[in-house]
Amino acid sequence: MKSKVIVLAEDSKTSPSRLFRYLNSLEYDINVKETCFGAFIEGEDGVVDEVVKLVRNLEKNKIFCKDRGFPIWDQRRCRAFRKGGPREGFHQLEAEQKILDRISKALDAVENEEISEDELEEEFKNLKNKKLKVDAFEKIADEVLKEN
Numbered sequence: 287m288k289s290k291v292i293v294l295a296e297d298s299k300t301s302p303s304r305l306f307r308y309l310n311s312l313e314y315d316i317n318v319k320e321t322c323f324g325a326f327i328e329g330e331d332g333v334v335d336e337v338v339k340l341v342r343n344l345e346k347n348k349i350f351c352k353d354r355g356f357p358i359w360d361q362r363r364c365r366a367f368r369k370g371g372p373r374e375g376f377h378q379l380e381a382e383q384k385i386l387d388r389i390s391k392a393l394d395a396v397e398n399e400e401i402s403e404d405e406l407e408e409e410f411k412n413l414k415n416k417k418l419k420v421d422a423f424e425k426i427a428d429e430v431l432k433e434n
Contacts, residue, residue, distance in 0.1 A: 289328040289354040291321075292341055293379070295386035298348040308344065312337060319358045323383050324349075326358050347393040350386055 294300055300308075306320035309327060314337055316329035327334060338351045361367040363374070395401045 287328060287357065288331045288334040289326065289357050290334055290338060290351050291326055291354045292324040293350045293383050293386065294324045295348045295390045296384065297387040298345055300345050312340065317358050323379065326354060328358050347390045
């Protein structure tokens with residue numbers, strides 16, 4: 287059995303409920319659970335891999351998938367059994383989802399040959415090597431907090 291997380295970029299046109307309905311309409315032998323950021327799917331390895339390919343083609347570069355370490359409804363992770371509250375790892379997944387629209391734009395730019403993969407990698411290296419000054423970080427944090 288394989289379990290996957292399907293996460294929609296924030297600027298995706300597909301909603302979690304639409305994704306859920308689509309997954310259930312495929313008539314594959316999989317379990318599906320709708321989530322606030324997309325869905326969980328689980329089933330035999332080959333079937334899950336095939337479903338993931340179909341789902342990613344719905345909205346290329348806007349739908350992302352990754353392996354999940356626990357089956358759907360696992361009592362160690364499911365809020366229904368843990369009496370509510372966010373599950374471990376939820377905040378990390380939420381943070382990852384917030385940057386998917388930027389990753390999506392970069393993938394689109396590479397596909398449309400607006401930027402090469404080498405140029406993109408070089409930009410990433412340059413960003414990685416730059417250090418942010420504390421006062422600049424505080425300014426960014428203040429702006430973000432004002433938005434929320």
